[in-house]
Amino acid sequence: MISVSDQQMEGAGTMPAPGSPPPAVSIRNLDRTFTRDGNTIQALSGVSLDVAPGEFVVLLGPSGCGKSTLLNIIAGLLPPTSGTIEVASHAVTGVPDEIGMMFQKPVLLPWRTVRDNIVLPIEMSKGRRAAKAAQGRVDELLDLVGLKSFGDQMPNELSGGMQQRAAICRMLINEPDILLLDEPFGALDEFTREHMNMQMLDLTHRLGRTAILVTHSISEAVFLADRIAVMCARPGRIMGIVDVDLPKDRTPDIATSPEFQHHVEAARDMLKRGHAMEMT
Amino acid sequence: MSASASQKAAQPAHKALRDPFLERIPSPILVGGSLIVLLAVWEFVVVIGWVPELVLPRASDTGKALVQVLGNLFTGGHVWVNFKVTMEEAALGLFFAGIIGFVVGALIAETTFGKRVIQPYMVALYAAPKVALAPVFVAWFGFDTTPKVVMAVTIAFFPVMVDTAAGLAGVDEDADKMFATMRASRLQRFFKLKLPNALPFVFAGLKSAAVLSLIGALVAEFSGGGRGIGILIQTASLRFDLDVVFAYVILLSVTAFAIYWLIDQIERRVVFWRKAGFIPTES
Numbered sequence: 424m425i426s427v428s429d430q431q432m433e434g435a436g437t438m439p440a441p442g443s444p445p446p447a448v449s450i451r452n453l454d455r456t457f458t459r460d461g462n463t464i465q466a467l468s469g470v471s472l473d474v475a476p477g478e479f480v481v482l483l484g485p486s487g488c489g490k491s492t493l494l495n496i497i498a499g500l501l502p503p504t505s506g507t508i509e510v511a512s513h514a515v516t517g518v519p520d521e522i523g524m525m526f527q528k529p530v531l532l533p534w535r536t537v538r539d540n541i542v543l544p545i546e547m548s549k550g551r552r553a554a555k556a557a558q559g560r561v562d563e564l565l566d567l568v569g570l571k572s573f574g575d576q577m578p579n580e581l582s583g584g585m586q587q588r589a590a591i592c593r594m595l596i597n598e599p600d601i602l603l604l605d606e607p608f609g610a611l612d613e614f615t616r617e618h619m620n621m622q623m624l625d626l627t628h629r630l631g632r633t634a635i636l637v638t639h640s641i642s643e644a645v646f647l648a649d650r651i652a653v654m655c656a657r658p659g660r661i662m663g664i665v666d667v668d669l670p671k672d673r674t675p676d677i678a679t680s681p682e683f684q685h686h687v688e689a690a691r692d693m694l695k696r697g698h699a700m701e702m703t
Numbered sequence: 704m705s706a707s708a709s710q711k712a713a714q715p716a717h718k719a720l721r722d723p724f725l726e727r728i729p730s731p732i733l734v735g736g737s738l739i740v741l742l743a744v745w746e747f748v749v750v751i752g753w754v755p756e757l758v759l760p761r762a763s764d765t766g767k768a769l770v771q772v773l774g775n776l777f778t779g780g781h782v783w784v785n786f787k788v789t790m791e792e793a794a795l796g797l798f799f800a801g802i803i804g805f806v807v808g809a810l811i812a813e814t815t816f817g818k819r820v821i822q823p824y825m826v827a828l829y830a831a832p833k834v835a836l837a838p839v840f841v842a843w844f845g846f847d848t849t850p851k852v853v854m855a856v857t858i859a860f861f862p863v864m865v866d867t868a869a870g871l872a873g874v875d876e877d878a879d880k881m882f883a884t885m886r887a888s889r890l891q892r893f894f895k896l897k898l899p900n901a902l903p904f905v906f907a908g909l910k911s912a913a914v915l916s917l918i919g920a921l922v923a924e925f926s927g928g929g930r931g932i933g934i935l936i937q938t939a940s941l942r943f944d945l946d947v948v949f950a951y952v953i954l955l956s957v958t959a960f961a962i963y964w965l966i967d968q969i970e971r972r973v974v975f976w977r978k979a980g981f982i983p984t985e986s
C-alpha cells in the first residue's frame with residue numbers, strides 16, 4: 424500500500440513538462456486551520472495540486488474533507504494558514520481576475536430580471552453603462568445555455584435548473600479562464616443534474632476553460648473529470664489522484680461502460696482507504 | 704390503485720383535524736355572523752341587567768355614540784379638530800420612528816460600534832416600560848404636541864430598528880460569497896444586496912411602528928393634556944360616558960387598521976418580488 428506522502432508526491436508530480444504552458448492553478452504544501460471555541464481544526468493539511476489550462480479537475484470527498492475550503496482558498500475568499508497558492512502564475516492575495524464561481528444555490532437576486540442578474544459582475548467592476556453595453560453578450564450567453572427568451576423574466580419565474588443556467592451565464596459574463604464550481608448542481612433532481620453536467624462539460628470544452636468542481640458524488644466526478652483529486656477528512660488532505668482517460672465527448676451512456684466503472688472503483692477504493700485511516 | 708387506497712385511508716385522520724362545518728362557510732359570513740351574535744349578546748346582557756349599564760354601555764348606545772362621533776368628524780366639529788391633532792402626532796411619530804429605527808438598525812447591523820456599544824443600550828431600553836416616561840416628556844417638552852411625538856417615536860422605533868438589523872444581517876451566505884467573488888465594495892454590497900434583502904423586514908417593522916405610534920401619541924395625551932382624541936377619551940370616561948369612549952376606541956382601531964393596510968399596499972409596490980402577505984411570514 425502506498426503511503427499518503429507518496430500519493431501526494433504523485434499529485435504534485437503531475438507538473439507540466441518544461442516548455443508546456445504554466446499551470447492555471449498551482450498549490451504547494453497548503454495548510455489551513457480553523458480555531459473554534461479554543462479548538463483547532465485542521466481543515467487542510469499539506470495539499471499540493473497543479474491544474475493545467477483547459478483541464479477539468481474534480482475535488483471528490485466526503486463532507487468535512489476540506490474540498491469547499493480548498494475551493495474558497497483558490498477563489499481568494501479565504502487565506503491559507505501556510506503554503507503557497509498561485510492562479511495564472513500570480514500569488515493569490517484577493518479574488519483573482521481569472522476566476523468565475525458558482526455555488527450550490529443559484530443566488531440570483533429576486534428583485535432583478537435574469538438579464539440584470541447576469542450583468543451584475545460587470546456592473547460591480549465597471550458600472551451601469553458598461554453593464555448596458557454588454558447586453559449583446561448576455562443574449563449570446565442566454566442562447567448558449569438555452570435560455571434565449573427568458574432574459575426579461577424574474578428569477579422566481581424560472582425552474583431550479585433554469586436558475587442555475589442563468590447563474591452559469593453570470594459566471595461567464597466576464598469571460599473568466601478558470602471556473603470554480605462548488606457543487607453547482609447538488610440541489611437539482613438527478614435528471615436535471617445529469618443534463619446540466621453534460622452541458623457544463625460541453626461548455627468548458629467548447630470555450631476551452633479550466634474548471635475545478637467540488638462534489639461528493641463519485642459517478643459525477645468520473646463523468647466530468649480529466650483528473651479527480653480524491654480527498655479525505657481529519658485532517659483534510661488529498662489521498663491521491665485518479666486520471667480519467669475517457670474520451671472528452673461524454674454522454675450519460677458512458678456510465679455503463681467498463682472503463683467508467685473501473686474509474687469509479689478506483690476512486691471508491693481511494694475514498695475507502697482514506698476513511699479507514701481517519702478511523703484509526 | 705394502491706395510491707388511491709392509501710389516500711382513502713388517510714382521509715378520516717385528515718378530517719378529524721379540521722372542523723368540516725366551519726371550513727365550509729365563507730369567511731365574510733362567518734366573521735359578519737359572529738359579530739352580529741356578539742353584539743346581540745352584548746346588548747342582551749345589559750338590557751336584562753346582568754351587567755350594570757354604568758359598567759358596560761349598551762351595544763346600541765355605543766352604536767349611536769359612534770354615529771354622532773363620525774358625524775362630528777366628517778362635518779369638521781371638535782372631534783375632527785382633535786382627531787387631526789392625534790393623527791399629526793402619530794404621523795410625525797411614525798416618520799421619525801422610521802428614520803431613527805432604520806439608521807440605528809443599520810448601525811447595529813453594519814458597524815462594530817453599533818453592535819458592541821449601541822446594541823446593549825437598546826436592549827436595556829427595549830425592556831424598560833417606556834409609557835412610564837410620558838409624564839417625564841411632559842415635564843421636559845410642555846403640553847404642546849412635542850411630548851406626544853417624542854413618546855410615539857420612543858415606543859414605535861423599536862420594531863423598525865430590530866427588523867432592519869435582522870434584515871440587513873440575514874443575507875444568504877452564498878449570496879455574500881458571490882458578491883465577494885465579484886469584488887463588490889462595501890457600499891455596493893449594502894445597496895445592491897443587503898438593503899433590498901432587508902426591505903420586507905423594514906416594512907414589517909413600519910407596520911408595527913404605525914400602530915405603536917398611535918398608541919404612544921394617545922398615552923402621552925392622557926398624561927399631557929392639550930388636544931387630541933386621548934383628551935376626548937379622558938373627558939368622556941370621567942363623565943362615565945363609556946359609550947362615547949367605546950366609539951372613540953372603535954374610530955382609532957379602524958384608523959390604525961387603515962394605516963396598516965396603506966403601508967401594506969406600499970410594500971406590495973416597492974417589494975414587488977415578494978408575495979406580500981398581510982401578516983409578514985419572515986421576521
